[in-house]
Amino acid sequence: MKLELGNFYVKDIVFGQETVYKDGILTINKEEALQLVREDEHITEADLVIVKPGDMVRIVPVKEAIEPRYRMGGGPVFPGVTGDLMQTGNGRTLALKNMSVLAVGKHWGGFQDGLIDMGGEGAKYTYYSQLINVCLVADTDELKEQREQQKKNHALRWAGMRLAEYLGKTVAEQNPDEVETYELSPVTKRSEEEDKLPNVVIVLQPQSQMEELGYNDLVYGWDANRMLPTFMHPNEVLDGCIISGSFMPCSSKWSTYDFQNYPMIKRIYQEHGKTLNFLGVVMSNLNVALEQKERAALIVASMAKNLGADAAIVAEEGYGNPDADYTACLVALENAGIKTVGLSNECTGRDGASQPLVSMDAKADAMVSTGNVSEMIELPPMPVVIGELESLARDGLSGGWDNDAILGSSVREDGSIIMENNAMFCGDQVVGWSTKTMVEY
Amino acid sequence: MKKVIIYLNQFFGQVGGEEMADHAPEIREGLVGPGLELQKQLGDDFQATHTIICGDNFMGSNQEEAIETIKGFLEDKEVDFFFAGPAFRAGRYGAACGHFGRAVQKMFPEAVVITSMDEENPGVEMFRKDMFIFKGGASAAAMRKDIEAMAKFAKKLANGEEITTAEEEGYYGRGKRKQFFLNPPVPATERVIDMLLKKISGEPFETELPVPETNYVPVAPPVAKEKLSEATIAIVTSGGIVPVGNPDRIQSASATKWGKYDISGVDDLKAGEYQTIHAGFDPAAANADPDVIVPLDAMRQYEKEGKIKEMYKYFYSTVGTGTTQKEAARMGIEIAAELNEAGVDGVLLVST
Numbered sequence: 001m002k003l004e005l006g007n008f009y010v011k012d013i014v015f016g017q018e019t020v021y022k023d024g025i026l027t028i029n030k031e032e033a034l035q036l037v038r039e040d041e042h043i044t045e046a047d048l049v050i051v052k053p054g055d056m057v058r059i060v061p062v063k064e065a066i067e068p069r070y071r072m073g074g075g076p077v078f079p080g081v082t083g084d085l086m087q088t089g090n091g092r093t094l095a096l097k098n099m100s101v102l103a104v105g106k107h108w109g110g111f112q113d114g115l116i117d118m119g120g121e122g123a124k125y126t127y128y129s130q131l132i133n134v135c136l137v138a139d140t141d142e143l144k145e146q147r148e149q150q151k152k153n154h155a156l157r158w159a160g161m162r163l164a165e166y167l168g169k170t171v172a173e174q175n176p177d178e179v180e181t182y183e184l185s186p187v188t189k190r191s192e193e194e195d196k197l198p199n200v201v202i203v204l205q206p207q208s209q210m211e212e213l214g215y216n217d218l219v220y221g222w223d224a225n226r227m228l229p230t231f232m233h234p235n236e237v238l239d240g241c242i243i244s245g246s247f248m249p250c251s252s253k254w255s256t257y258d259f260q261n262y263p264m265i266k267r268i269y270q271e272h273g274k275t276l277n278f279l280g281v282v283m284s285n286l287n288v289a290l291e292q293k294e295r296a297a298l299i300v301a302s303m304a305k306n307l308g309a310d311a312a313i314v315a316e317e318g319y320g321n322p323d324a325d326y327t328a329c330l331v332a333l334e335n336a337g338i339k340t341v342g343l344s345n346e347c348t349g350r351d352g353a354s355q356p357l358v359s360m361d362a363k364a365d366a367m368v369s370t371g372n373v374s375e376m377i378e379l380p381p382m383p384v385v386i387g388e389l390e391s392l393a394r395d396g397l398s399g400g401w402d403n404d405a406i407l408g409s410s411v412r413e414d415g416s417i418i419m420e421n422n423a424m425f426c427g428d429q430v431v432g433w434s435t436k437t438m439v440e441y
Numbered sequence: 442m443k444k445v446i447i448y449l450n451q452f453f454g455q456v457g458g459e460e461m462a463d464h465a466p467e468i469r470e471g472l473v474g475p476g477l478e479l480q481k482q483l484g485d486d487f488q489a490t491h492t493i494i495c496g497d498n499f500m501g502s503n504q505e506e507a508i509e510t511i512k513g514f515l516e517d518k519e520v521d522f523f524f525a526g527p528a529f530r531a532g533r534y535g536a537a538c539g540h541f542g543r544a545v546q547k548m549f550p551e552a553v554v555i556t557s558m559d560e561e562n563p564g565v566e567m568f569r570k571d572m573f574i575f576k577g578g579a580s581a582a583a584m585r586k587d588i589e590a591m592a593k594f595a596k597k598l599a600n601g602e603e604i605t606t607a608e609e610e611g612y613y614g615r616g617k618r619k620q621f622f623l624n625p626p627v628p629a630t631e632r633v634i635d636m637l638l639k640k641i642s643g644e645p646f647e648t649e650l651p652v653p654e655t656n657y658v659p660v661a662p663p664v665a666k667e668k669l670s671e672a673t674i675a676i677v678t679s680g681g682i683v684p685v686g687n688p689d690r691i692q693s694a695s696a697t698k699w700g701k702y703d704i705s706g707v708d709d710l711k712a713g714e715y716q717t718i719h720a721g722f723d724p725a726a727a728n729a730d731p732d733v734i735v736p737l738d739a740m741r742q743y744e745k746e747g748k749i750k751e752m753y754k755y756f757y758s759t760v761g762t763g764t765t766q767k768e769a770a771r772m773g774i775e776i777a778a779e780l781n782e783a784g785v786d787g788v789l790l791v792s793t
Contacts, residue, residue, distance in 0.1 A: 124622065198641045200637070263628070263630050264629070264630050264633060266630075267630035267631070267633070267634055268634070271634060271638075275638055276637075276638075276641075310641065311637055311640065311641050313633055313637060339637070339640045339641055341633055341636050341637045341640060342650075343629060343633055346618065346650065348617070348618040348619070351617060352616075352617030352618045352619045353570070353616055353617050353618075356618055356650055357650070360652045360653070361652065362652050362654065362655065364650075364652060365648055365652070366636050366637075366640050366646060366648050367648050367649055367650040368629050368632045368633045368636060368649050368650075369649040369650045370629050371620040372618065372619060372620040375619060375620050421620070429629070430629070432628060432629045432630035432633070433628055433629070433630075434628065434629045435622055435623050435626035435627060435628055435629075436620045436621065436622055436623070437620070437621055437623055437632070437649050438618045438619065438620055438621065438649060438650065439605075439606040439607075439608070439618065439619065439621045440606060440607045440608070440614035440615070440616070440617065440618055441604065441606060441607055441614070441615060441617045441618075441619055
């Protein structure tokens, strides 16, 4: 499979008469874009707001981030989700870089939603403060879940994807600034040089803990809770075969943008043919029942072993209950003689003294750690808030609270906030961007 | 100006050597011995106002009294920093630094407690989670260096500088894991690849999430059902049940001692005769009826019915709360050795 990602580096985004991309400037006809958003009758109110790195702006509740793209030769950016099924990872896809579409609740947030500060001291806690973001700020008539802590956020997430496809289309006829090429031959048809190198797989554990459909990550439109581990080409992930879900404390989540740009996959590619032979992706999941965890770990280890993997990387989207899957998978691979490195965050509590993972095993002797979900973060007020600040306290965001006996509310009257890292939008950057680690104090 | 109080033992407090180890706690204005060097190193932004001196043995055998006395001394004092030691490899001194440090921290939650010990000082394992214990030398030859390390760190804190990691600052990790932005920044992708390539090629690598070592003890085979009537059974508890008055002075938390108590001829542990000294749960029910933790009444009944042959003549007790794994393992090994020696067949291990 050979994937070409044609990159257009967006320098600025403005509103204007026509939705068009020219010389690095993306102009958006707001009304036309919003009409597309309102194609879903469940969207009751919608607006677009552009934010840039350094803006003194706080965005909450953020539900999703998507990179605008266009699939050359036609076809949906997210097969099985925004259009018919087709294989991803082959051919050319165009991407608007340096930007994302953010789906933001106008009022209501939930357990899985997060916060982004575009400037100030809070900006370092999330990757998305470095991007120019088109915020789709909307409300819906999904009244059933409005006051529920767990939200599927269906209307907003799908509207975000439509918007990303709409913006991506602007570059359909243009030549990209740069083309990144990702190519791997079938595993049994590698060159002699490649075959000599240590064989490596990456095991992805996307979030799939909810038994009810509609909350979990989707693989080609299929709920990850209902699948068994399967083998995939890394290009499929980079090219939209998987979208983010709407469950899990936000700092541990992988957004759709994260999947589209999966830095760990790209980094293994850089080593391919030099220090290792990249076999591909074992796509697993994170179901809650013990038997499901054991079954997934068994199949992952068997698949890796039979592909001839000498080494593996395992990445976990979540913490707490799914730590059991993570550790089980690391142990199963080590037991199969595969040298494995883990990639996840930790939960050591506000005082840092708790056991880092729910389940630990001495065989998991090589782990990279990207942050502490329960780290306390206190930030000053921001002059501008997009969405509704009160949602952090009121709506059960995983890192917020409305009335702590000692700390009071997460949102103070002056607009300053106190929260756990848990509610930072995709803050622990487990996909690989994180420059955070964990140390003992 | 940061107010400083210093604790020293009788030797470094210049009261005397081992013959003065029973010296009761005293507090003096001003500085003695190592305190002079510490004040010099700390500089003008710190004022060491008082020195507390207590004999090693006094602390060892009158721990509660010593701590209460010192708390009394400090009632009307200002404490921004409390320095204890350095204690080098001296075990009793190290324990005293830890106990006093912990008490002072509790009394002054905003104060910074700093001490220094050699890695083999048992005080390190007992108190590393409670205060900053710097990695010190084995003997007083390291005095100047150890004091320098303590002072340097205190100045850093006083200046509001960010502390990096236990490893870099030079103290024993306090078991607190916190997130840390790497400077210069190194993304997780680089760290994973580096670790993976090293692991593949058999080079040494360092995990970012060390898994605490667990030494699983194989579970002993159960007493066979048909042999139960021939079995001698003992009770061991971490629930802190002791005769009223706590004759062995077992600590109420972070225990390092255990006791054994003769129950020959006793059929029932009565309120007022036995109590719990465990500080980790509401003691009301256990004090009203100690059998809820050491179920001697029920076991005596089994004895009468012939279900078991007999109860061993002692029960063993310590306190589980805050007790380090290391101390717990040592106590377990000591108690198990006695039970084996006495030919006990089975143990009822009761927690809380």
